[in-house]
Amino acid sequence: MPAYALHDVLAIPDTELLDWGPVAEPSGEPVSHTHGRLLHREPAGESESGVWQCTPGTWRCVVERNEFCHFVSGHSIYTEDSGEVLEVRGGDAAFFPAGWSGTCTVVETIRKTYLVS
Numbered sequence: 001m002p003a004y005a006l007h008d009v010l011a012i013p014d015t016e017l018l019d020w021g022p023v024a025e026p027s028g029e030p031v032s033h034t035h036g037r038l039l040h041r042e043p044a045g046e047s048e049s050g051v052w053q054c055t056p057g058t059w060r061c062v063v064e065r066n067e068f069c070h071f072v073s074g075h076s077i078y079t080e081d082s083g084e085v086l087e088v089r090g091g092d093a094a095f096f097p098a099g100w101s102g103t104c105t106v107v108e109t110i111r112k113t114y115l116v117s
Helices: none
Strands: 018-022 035-043 049-053 059-062 067-080 087-089 093-096 101-116
Touching: none
Parallel strands: none
Antiparallel strands: 018 035, 035 049, 049 101, 059 101, 067 087, 067 093, 067 101
16 A cells, blocks of 8 residues: 555545534534544554544544544544543644543534544
C-alpha cells in the first residue's frame, strides 16, 4: 500500500465525507450527526485511521480502543465519568485510552483526524 498525504484537512469539502449517521447514544437535542472518510483499516479491523466530523450535541461516549486525534476545527468538551473535563479546539491533539467513558459535548462542529488501535 502506498503512502499518501491529505493536505489541508479543513479544506476537504463536506461532499467528500460520507454520511456516518447520528451518534449512537445521544442525550438531548440537538442530536449530533457524523460524517467521515476512512483512510485505512487493517483487514482484521484492529486499527483504523481517518477524518471525522460531528455537528453540535451531547452523547454518551465509551472508548473501546486507544484513540489519538488531532482536532483541525471546532470546539468540544469531554467530561469523564470521574468529573475530569477535557476541552479541545481546532489545533489541539488528544489521546483517549481504551476504557475511557463519559460524555462528549460538541459546542461547534468539530473535524478531526484520528488513529484508533
